[in-house]
Amino acid sequence: MKICLDAGHYGKYNQSPCNSAYYESDMVWKLHLLLKKRLEEYGVTVITTRPNQETNRALYDRGAASAGCGLFLSLHSNAVGSGRNDTIDYPAAYCAINHSADDIAAKLAACVEAVMQTKQEGRIEHVPGKNGDYYGVVRGATAVGTPGLILEHSFHTNARSTAWLMDDGNLEKMAQAEADVIALHYGLTKQQAQRPAGWYEDEKGWWYQNEDGTYPKGCWAWLREATGGTEGWYLFDDAGYMLTGAQIAPDGKMYYLCEAPGIHEGQCMVTNDQGVLRIAEYDMERRRYKL
Ligand SMILES: [Zn+2]
Numbered sequence: 001m002k003i004c005l006d007a008g009h010y011g012k013y014n015q016s017p018c019n020s021a022y023y024e025s026d027m028v029w030k031l032h033l034l035l036k037k038r039l040e041e042y043g044v045t046v047i048t049t050r051p052n053q054e055t056n057r058a059l060y061d062r063g064a065a066s067a068g069c070g071l072f073l074s075l076h077s078n079a080v081g082s083g084r085n086d087t088i089d090y091p092a093a094y095c096a097i098n099h100s101a102d103d104i105a106a107k108l109a110a111c112v113e114a115v116m117q118t119k120q121e122g123r124i125e126h127v128p129g130k131n132g133d134y135y136g137v138v139r140g141a142t143a144v145g146t147p148g149l150i151l152e153h154s155f156h157t158n159a160r161s162t163a164w165l166m167d168d169g170n171l172e173k174m175a176q177a178e179a180d181v182i183a184l185h186y187g188l189t190k191q192q193a194q195r196p197a198g199w200y201e202d203e204k205g206w207w208y209q210n211e212d213g214t215y216p217k218g219c220w221a222w223l224r225e226a227t228g229g230t231e232g233w234y235l236f237d238d239a240g241y242m243l244t245g246a247q248i249a250p251d252g253k254m255y256y257l258c259e260a261p262g263i264h265e266g267q268c269m270v271t272n273d274q275g276v277l278r279i280a281e282y283d284m285e286r287r288r289y290k291l
Contacts, residue, residue: 001186002045004066004146005032006074006137010056014077017084018159019166027153027165028075029053034171035075038179042188063140063148070186071104072141072148077156077165085157090120092152096138097126100147104185108151111181115174116164118154199226205241206266208234215240218250222282225263232267232279242266 007028014024036046047069049062066072080088091112093105102124109122127134133142141148153174154161164170183189197211208223209215217240224231235243235257244259244266256269256277270280270289281290 001043001071001188002047002069003039003182004047004049004069004072004141005036005039006049006062006072007032007053008074008076008137008150010050011054014079014156016156016162017082018157018162022156022162022166024077024079024156025053027077027156027171030168031153031171031175032075034175035073035178038175039182041190042179042183043190044182044188059136060140060143063137063142063146064144066141066146066148067144069146071101071182072137072146073108074137074148074150076150076152077154077161078152079157080155081157083157084159085155086159088120089118089154089158089161091116091118091122091154093122093124094135094138094150094152095124095126096142096148097128097133098142099126100142101149104147104182105149105151107181107185108149108178111177112151112153112174115177116154116161116170118161124149199223204239207236207240207242220249220268222284225265225267227263229263230267230279231282232264233282234266235268 009025009028011025012023016022032048036048039046049065050057063072078092091109093109095101095105105124109124113122133139135150138148138150153165156162156165195209197209199206199208207215208221216236218236218238220233220235222231223234235247235249235255237243244257246254246256249255258264258267258269258279264279268280269277272278283290
């Protein structure tokens with residue numbers, strides 16, 4: 001999937017009346033780059049409308065730059081009146097009047113509400129103008145067939161929201177949450193298939209990824225261990241993590257799986273004729289353990 005991200009303003013634009021260090025253009029420049037990175041982790045091809053923060057570009061052209069994309073998203077923070085207003089605090093998505101972006105817009109507005117903890121709830125709006133959409137960027141996106149929306153990250157006339165948006169850690173959180181919402185909406189998953197087949201470990205344990213990106217779960221698999229040394233039978237739980245110790249396999253029988261970290265960890269063990277547990281070697285031709 002291809003998505004076009006638009007930093008809503010260029011240069012130093014829309015200073016907050018609550019904090020003179022806040023400019024909407026700074027915030028959206030940072031946020032759109034963070035969101036780009038997060039979306040790329042989902043395998044999305046992301047294009048942006050400006051080569052740098054200093055570049056001015058016509059509204060309509062920025063929307064039309066999304067030709068060939070599945071979504072055009074322009075990032076903003078809103079303003080009400082000219083002074084500080086701590087009462088009004090909600091995210092809004094201004095969507096194409098052809099309703100092509102309503103579903104994703106509603107989800108993104110709800111996402112911003114949840115992450116920023118705004119006072120009022122997120123909403124979507126449609127603003128018709130003389131020649132279609134009132135907003136030039138959205139009109140440009142619609143002209144090239146892209147579902148388009150403007151996403152307002154609450155109000156920089158609100159002191160709390162302004163402070164929130166000035167925290168880079170918060171923007172990281174926002175970008176991740178928005179990328180997750182977009183990925184879920186379009187059915188995108190992180191591209192595990194691009195990693196080579198092999199063993200991977202995270203904080204929960206080891207799993208094995210096959211060539212096609214799938215992984216064994218709730219079953220046995222005959223595999224070579226991570227350093228390429230010994231082979232053996234490994235048992236994986238329903239989430240796909242390698243099991244160790246005494247475990248009940250899907251056949252209802254209990255097996256011992258080597259618990260000692262190292263080249264045999266996870267491999268199935270059997271008892272030899274002296275009753276001592278040892279790693280089971282398997283005769284692949286005769287399909288049984290070598291005892
Ligand atoms: Zn704006």
